[in-house]
Amino acid sequence: MELLLQQVMAGLANGAIYALMALAVVMIYQAIDHLNFAQGEMAMFSTFIAWQLIQWGQPYWAAFAITVVLSFLGGVAIERILFKPIHNAPILAQLGAFIALFSILNSSAGEIWNFTIKSFPTPFGMEPLLGERLISTHEAGMIGVTAVILGLLYLFFRGSRLGLAMRAAAANPESARLVGIRVGWMIALGWGMSAAIGAVAGMLIAPVVFLEPNMMLGVLLYGFSGAVLGGLSSPGGAVAGGFAVGVIENLAGTFVPYFGRELKLSIALVVIVAVLLVRPAGLFGRAVVSRV
Amino acid sequence: MRLPPDKTVAIEGPAAARHGAALTRPSGRLLAIAAMVVAAALVPLIATNFVIFQLTLVMVYGLAILGLNLLTGINGQFSLGHSAFYGIGAYTAAILMDKIDLGYVWTLPCAGAVCFLVGLLFGLPALRLQGLYLALATFALAAALPQILKFGPLEDFTGGVQGIVLLKPDPPAGVPLNPDQWLYYFTLAVLLAMLAGAANLVNSRTGRALMAIRDHPIAAAAMGINPALYKTVTFGLSAFYTGVAGALGAIAVQFVAPDSFGFLLSVSFLVGLVIGGVGSIPGSLVGGLFVLYVPNIAERVSTGLAGAIYGVILLLVIFVMPSGAAGFTRLALARATAWRAR
Numbered sequence: 001m002e003l004l005l006q007q008v009m010a011g012l013a014n015g016a017i018y019a020l021m022a023l024a025v026v027m028i029y030q031a032i033d034h035l036n037f038a039q040g041e042m043a044m045f046s047t048f049i050a051w052q053l054i055q056w057g058q059p060y061w062a063a064f065a066i067t068v069v070l071s072f073l074g075g076v077a078i079e080r081i082l083f084k085p086i087h088n089a090p091i092l093a094q095l096g097a098f099i100a101l102f103s104i105l106n107s108s109a110g111e112i113w114n115f116t117i118k119s120f121p122t123p124f125g126m127e128p129l130l131g132e133r134l135i136s137t138h139e140a141g142m143i144g145v146t147a148v149i150l151g152l153l154y155l156f157f158r159g160s161r162l163g164l165a166m167r168a169a170a171a172n173p174e175s176a177r178l179v180g181i182r183v184g185w186m187i188a189l190g191w192g193m194s195a196a197i198g199a200v201a202g203m204l205i206a207p208v209v210f211l212e213p214n215m216m217l218g219v220l221l222y223g224f225s226g227a228v229l230g231g232l233s234s235p236g237g238a239v240a241g242g243f244a245v246g247v248i249e250n251l252a253g254t255f256v257p258y259f260g261r262e263l264k265l266s267i268a269l270v271v272i273v274a275v276l277l278v279r280p281a282g283l284f285g286r287a288v289v290s291r292v
Numbered sequence: 293m294r295l296p297p298d299k300t301v302a303i304e305g306p307a308a309a310r311h312g313a314a315l316t317r318p319s320g321r322l323l324a325i326a327a328m329v330v331a332a333a334l335v336p337l338i339a340t341n342f343v344i345f346q347l348t349l350v351m352v353y354g355l356a357i358l359g360l361n362l363l364t365g366i367n368g369q370f371s372l373g374h375s376a377f378y379g380i381g382a383y384t385a386a387i388l389m390d391k392i393d394l395g396y397v398w399t400l401p402c403a404g405a406v407c408f409l410v411g412l413l414f415g416l417p418a419l420r421l422q423g424l425y426l427a428l429a430t431f432a433l434a435a436a437l438p439q440i441l442k443f444g445p446l447e448d449f450t451g452g453v454q455g456i457v458l459l460k461p462d463p464p465a466g467v468p469l470n471p472d473q474w475l476y477y478f479t480l481a482v483l484l485a486m487l488a489g490a491a492n493l494v495n496s497r498t499g500r501a502l503m504a505i506r507d508h509p510i511a512a513a514a515m516g517i518n519p520a521l522y523k524t525v526t527f528g529l530s531a532f533y534t535g536v537a538g539a540l541g542a543i544a545v546q547f548v549a550p551d552s553f554g555f556l557l558s559v560s561f562l563v564g565l566v567i568g569g570v571g572s573i574p575g576s577l578v579g580g581l582f583v584l585y586v587p588n589i590a591e592r593v594s595t596g597l598a599g600a601i602y603g604v605i606l607l608l609v610i611f612v613m614p615s616g617a618a619g620f621t622r623l624a625l626a627r628a629t630a631w632r633a634r
Contacts, residue, residue, distance in 0.1 A: 035424055082607070089614035092364070096566035099559055100606035107599025221435070221555075228428045266439050269432035273417065276429065280420050 007250045013139035015246025016146050017208070020201035021216075021223025022230065022238040023149065024194045029232045030170045031190025032083075034091060038101035039198055040220030042078075044213060045105050046071040046199035047206050048113050051120060060123050064203060068196050075195025079188040109213040120206035142204045149197060150239055157235075166190060222249070229272050231285020241283065245272070332480055336473040344472045345544070346584060351483045352541045354580030357564040358490055358573065359533030365571030366494060367526040368506030370423060372558045373414070373430030376437040377407050377531040379553025381538025383441065386456040386548045387449055396461045396543050400482065403539035404532045411531025415524035434555045441550035455549030458542065479540055486533060490573050493529075502526060534561075567609055569618025578617040582609075 021040070028036045036042075046067055053063035082101065086094060124141030157163040168176040169186035177183050201223075202216065209215050222245055230241025248271050253264035281287040336344050360374045384406045385399035394402070414433065421429050441450045450456070463474035493499050504512035505519050513519055542548050564579025590601035613620035 029424075035427070086610065086614055089610070090570060092562070092566050092570050093610050093614045093616070096563055096610050097607060099563055100603040100610070102603070103599045103606070104603035107597055107601075107603070111596045111600070221431075224431075225428060228425055232424060263436075263439050263443065266432070266436035269428075269435060273429045273432050276425055277417055277420050280422070280425060282425070 003254070004251075007254045008247055009135045011247035011250035012243055013135055013142065013246070014250065015226075015243035016139065016142040017201065017205045017219055017242075018222040018226045018245050019146050019239040019242030020142075020149070020197065020204065021219055022226035022242040023146075023153070023235060024198040024201060025220075025223055025227040026232060026235050026238040027153075027190060027194040027197060029227070030235075031166070031187045031194070034094070035098075035224065036194070037095070037098035038105060039194070040216030040223075041102050041105035041109075042071070042075070042195050043198035043202035043205075043220075044216040045109055046074075046195070047120065047202035047211060047215075048109055050199070050203050051118060051206075051211055052113075054121065060121060064123075067199050067203065071199035072192040072196040076188045076192040078195075079191035083191075084184065084188075106213050113213070115212060115214075118211040120203070120211045122207040126207070138207060145200065145204060146239065149200065150236065153235055162189075222246070225269065225272050228282060229275060231282025233286050234282070234284040237282060237284025244283075248272075329484065333477075336469075336476045341470065341472045344476050348472075348476045348479050348544050349541070350577070350580045350584045351479045352537050352544060352580070353560075353564060353583045354577040355483055355486060355540065356534045356537035357561050357568060357579040357583070358486070358576040359530045359535075359537065360561050360565050361568075361571065361573070361576050362490060362493075362533060363526055363530035364565060365569075366499065366506065367502045367523065367530075369418065369523060369527065370427050371430040371530075372427050372555070372562070373433035374530075374534050374561050375553050375555060375557035376433040377411060377534040378538035378541070378557060378561075379437050379441070379548075379550075380410060381407050381535030382542035382548045382553065383450060383456075383538075384535070385539035385542045386458055389458055389543075390456050391449070397478075399543070400536050400539050404536045407535025407538075408528045408532040411535075412524055412528035414531070415527025418527060419520055419523060431555065431558075434558045438550040438554050441553075450550070451548075453550065455547060458546045458548075460546050461543065475544055479544065482536070482540060486536065487573060490533070494573065498522075563606065565616075567606075567616055569616025569620075572616065572618030575616055575618035 021043070024039055024043070025035060028039065049070060050063045050067040053066055054060065058066070078101070082097060083094065086097060122138045122141070124138045125136075127137050128135075157167060165176070165181045166186045166189060168179070169181055169183040170190075173183045176186075201219075205219060206215070209219070223242060226242030226245040227238040228241070229244060230237030230239070232238070245268060249264050249268040252267040252271075256264075256267060275283065279285075335347060339347070356374065356378050359377070360371060363369050363371055381403040384403040385396070388394040388399045388402055389396060414430075418426055418429060440446070442453055443450075444452075446452075460471045461475065462471055463469045467474065469477070494502075501512065501517045501522055504515065504517060505522055509519055538553075560583050561579075564576070564583040566579075567582040568575030568577070568579030586605055587598070587602055590598045590605065593601050
């Protein structure tokens, strides 16, 4: 029982990372209707910027804020410069462009900051919380930050005019344009917000997985799985899915005898696919009904 | 994710642009194909062994991309899992050659059959999923295969992390070719046969049914097409093509190891598909050229920034030809015809 509780908590802590990444995935999916393969690399690049700022003597929270703002602007710039011109290209061509962006960011980060592993500071400390070794303060901090971001997003999308405009642009671009919403800029805004959320995720993950150009590949895959499991049309679902993936992975590694540890990623994916077979639009997603 | 409706699937090579409007007639098209086959047959007589080896791999990748194209371009099902089919084909061939000394020629049908079966089985759950959800399910396959190949109890067969080393097949007695040249011609023959098969399939009643399912599944079902049957069989067929490519690849490289068949290989196939043109059969070969040569070129320009240069080249190509080499050629031909008519 002790072991189970401990593994669930550890899973939730990992899950917080996946949940943040899943949230970034869903943000951009809402705006452009498909997955950004370069999401993880954008987050990695942002984290390196934060690391550089800290190296130059900025205090942690200043570096944090500057990085979030820079990432937001970077996300908007990438949409305006790279993806607006090929807005009408076939979907698979846009997918190719994501792969290109992935490759460019990964390789440039390696060239600028090299591939040696760097440690990244945490503002929460790494002490054990609750007296036992269930969960560290940093992990609790990650879960807290995820909850705060989710709350802010909820308020933004439910309560503000801009959030409403973004939802309208995603749900029905033509009608949104007719009532005077600038759909193109709403998409750019979606990119910016997704890049900013990714930056926060990267900075929170870096103390755990250590900073290096390839740190986000695995995390993005888990985040993507979480987003799909929760349902791509639902931000809350994506967060829940991210936590669920973290817990499933940890429990599979501990409790499935014989091959659990070696194949835990495969087991987690099999579980996800099994869930999708029962609910093809994810746990909390809405099934799309098309009119014929 | 809806795939782009790519209406015409025509046989057009990259050499087509030179022939201009002649290609709009079937005889011109046949001439272009014949010219390319002759050119492909003459290359090994003048090229170095290394170039011959590279071109063999181009054909292998082209064949694998053709498999993906049948599924994604023709039938509209998205897959990130084709590295797994390629890997299963490669390992089937390697294990058969290593353990029971089967002749390399016979490993191709075996690899194809195994992959067809796996693809068919995977096509069943895929029926429930669409777009990104299908992408995740197929990704699971791609992520799982290297782990399964490394899995301890299977090491007797798979060789574990070390993989399996193979011998290069010798040309049959009396044929005055070196092993590289022989392998090139062998691959070329297999490729031509499978290209012809794919072209026949696409231009048949079945092919039209597959494209109808891609463009509008509900309307296709209303016309009496059985989407479930066609989609699963296409999954199997696509896996068959990619599996045969994997077996050929294993024979050509003479080595298989788990980590060469990971998710990144699937991404390469996807890039090749986009560059060649989604839904174009000859475009798959252009994709094979890109997948093999562009990373090498990028590496030569700058070792440190190779990935960035690769990305920039990929972006430029996508900006110039968003619908791939096939779409670009089609557009160029249409312009040339219009210009002549003036």
